[in-house]
Amino acid sequence: MGHSHLHAHPQPCARRQFLRRTAGVLPAALTTTSLSPLRAAPETGALRADSKGEPEPRRVFDAHLHCPAEKGELWQWYPVTRTFAEFVAYLDKTGVERGIINSQRCQKNGTPAEFIAGNREVARYVEKYKGRFLGACVVNPLFIDEALREIEDCRRQFGFVWVGELCNYMQPSYKYTIKEFELLVSQVVKLGMVLDVHTELDEMEYIIAKFPRATVVFPHFGDDREWEHIFKRIGLVAKNPFVENDHLSCGV
Numbered sequence: 506m507g508h509s510h511l512h513a514h515p516q517p518c519a520r521r522q523f524l525r526r527t528a529g530v531l532p533a534a535l536t537t538t539s540l541s542p543l544r545a546a547p548e549t550g551a552l553r554a555d556s557k558g559e560p561e562p563r564r565v566f567d568a569h570l571h572c573p574a575e576k577g578e579l580w581q582w583y584p585v586t587r588t589f590a591e592f593v594a595y596l597d598k599t600g601v602e603r604g605i606i607n608s609q610r611c612q613k614n615g616t617p618a619e620f621i622a623g624n625r626e627v628a629r630y631v632e633k634y635k636g637r638f639l640g641a642c643v644v645n646p647l648f649i650d651e652a653l654r655e656i657e658d659c660r661r662q663f664g665f666v667w668v669g670e671l672c673n674y675m676q677p678s679y680k681y682t683i684k685e686f687e688l689l690v691s692q693v694v695k696l697g698m699v700l701d702v703h704t705e706l707d708e709m710e711y712i713i714a715k716f717p718r719a720t721v722v723f724p725h726f727g728d729d730r731e732w733e734h735i736f737k738r739i740g741l742v743a744k745n746p747f748v749e750n751d752h753l754s755c756g757v
Contacts, residue, residue, distance in 0.1 A: 565601045570638075573609060574613075576610055608623035624655060642669075656698070670702070670703055671700070671702045681704070687716075713741065726738055
């Protein structure tokens with residue numbers, strides 16, 4: 506559920522405002538304690554930070570949480586949490602105190618009715634567990650009119666600041682080069698939101714070049730099929746003047 510991210514954010518002021526609004530949100534499974542010396546907590550295995558000589562538990566914020574849908578959709582290689590209650594209990598067990606959630610109902614069935622229903626599930630969970638979760642809006646640009654309305658509704662009605670994770674290989678699939686995706690990104694920029702988009706290396710290159718005004722999170726460094734791309738991805742972030750690479754580690 507937690508994954509490393511490459512983070513593109515060309516607008517430092519907007520970034521600072523976003524971080525203030527989200528109480529220190531950073532990509533991936535991150536911690537909010539200071540960079541003081543760490544040691545393992547024997548009873549839990551969690552890292553602890555010394556503060557005035559007293560050990561404190563590390564506080565983890567995970568920005569990549571695919572939560573189970575009420576209809577039963579899961580995105581787990583080996584099903585572990587089949588309900589949202591089990592999902593929360595699992596996060597408790599692993600020490601994840603807060604995070605950004607999106608619904609698998611949006612991903613598995615990319616039609617407007619389904620991604621709207623999935624986003625409403627997320628809004629209900631955010632309200633029920635107030636202060637613990639931030640909601641992420643997932644849409645499909647092939648249904649651009651509904652997608653643009655849904656992004657705005659999620660922003661204005663529910664306070665979502667995150668769009669994605671968008672995965673263009675889910676059905677119905679699409680390419681990031683289509684005009685509708687460009688309109689979607691424009692909407693995200695206009696509303697001051699963050700775009701979380703799953704990419705291959707060439708798609709990542711395209712998005713960085715095409716959308717310099719967007720604040721983008723690129724989840725995943727790569728996989729076992731493209732391990733040589735990992736450093737190419739990091740290099741791609743590092744060499745672009747509007748992209749920072751200070752979020753490449755999981756601990757902050």
